[in-house]
Ligand SMILES: CC(=O)CC(=O)SCCNC(=O)CCNC(=O)[C@H](O)C(C)(C)COP(=O)(O)OP(=O)(O)OC[C@H]1O[C@@H](n2cnc3c(N)ncnc32)[C@H](O)[C@@H]1OP(=O)(O)O
């Protein structure tokens with residue numbers, strides 16, 4: 564099925580990135596968010612990230628202008644029903660996602676595919692709360708969306724072949740690479756990555772290292788582009804904690820218990836870059852370790 568009109572629910576770092584890449588690929592994008600501030604900021608955030616690509620020469624100024632014109636912010640969730648594909652990219656909390664899908668269903672055209680950008684939550688369970696589990700799947704972009712090559716595709720138990728084939732075609736149209744994961748907690752990327760980040764928080768919590776020594780060790784010792792604590796701030800500490808809880812509950816295995824220090828940072832509202840402060844304080848411009 565051809566995908567020309569795309570709805571994106573959530574104008575956070577991922578929703579903005581998803582809107583960015585679909586608009587660049589020529590799709591009309593209806594972008595919505597419950598936060599008026601996030602929705603108002605979205606066009607500028609997307610424009611700034613498009614400018615980075617213009618500055619690098621990877622896209623032309625004309626392509627940027629055309630892409631920006633294709634992104635239509637709206638407060639009306641119902642309008643997203645008249646699209647070919649809706650991608651949910653709201654907060655990593657299952658009740659939030661379920662409520663979004665339940666609100667969307669009455670407005671959806673019969674052919675519309677529903678997708679979620681969830682990092683970890685059961686696709687099968689989310690699909691069961693819609694009228695179309697056969698047209699529902701996980702389309703899991705990586706952060707930052709314009710730069711990261713991978714899109715993880717996760718079928719629910721009912722996802723049909725036509726829907727999956729459409730998703731494969733979408734990933735190709737975006738110039739990205741699909742990897743397929745089975746529908747089990749946190750799929751592949753976050754099943755491996757987030758426990759590593761959690762372990763880095765434990766090394767901080769236990770005093771094995773400092774924020775600086777831990778990130779330096781992994782950047783220079785394992786050639787990671789970002790240290791694990793810097794990456795946690797980039798992802799969002801609330802999202803990291805949510806993923807650990809999904810793993811811990813989903814597998815009932817204490818090896819996935821979230822580090823108490825990660826919980827403490829989230830309880831303090833120190834969610835990382837998006838909150839101005841996490842394992843680093845970004846409020847002065849230069850990141851300063853907060854521990
Ligand atoms: C949690 C989940 O569910 C799944 C996940 O996403 S897990 C997280 C996956 N992501 C990662 O692991 C990210 C690891 N970090 C990196 O790959 C790199 O640090 C990075 C690509 C994020 C940034 O690259 P960097 O070279 O260190 O920094 P930076 O200079 O800011 O960016 C590199 C280039 O990309 C551009 N860029 C960065 N972010 C961008 C964005 N959002 N949009 C467009 N362009 C962007 C920059 O303009 C820069 O271009 P120049 O080099 O020409 O200036």
Ligand SMILES: NC(=O)C1=CN([C@@H]2O[C@H](COP(=O)(O)OP(=O)(O)OC[C@H]3O[C@@H](n4cnc5c(N)ncnc54)[C@H](OP(=O)(O)O)[C@@H]3O)[C@@H](O)[C@H]2O)C=CC1
Nearest residue numbers: 573575576577596597598601652653654655681682706798
């Ligand atoms: N961050 C990352 O590195 C990655 C995250 N993901 C996944 O993508 C999703 C979004 O993550 P991310 O962008 O980081 O999260 P953010 O917290 O940056 O953004 C979430 C946005 O969704 C909004 N929102 C909350 N509830 C609703 C709702 N009912 N309807 C519409 N919008 C709503 C939030 O508004 P408000 O702030 O007012 O609540 C916020 O603006 C999550 O499922 C996450 O697990 C996937 C890959 C990578």
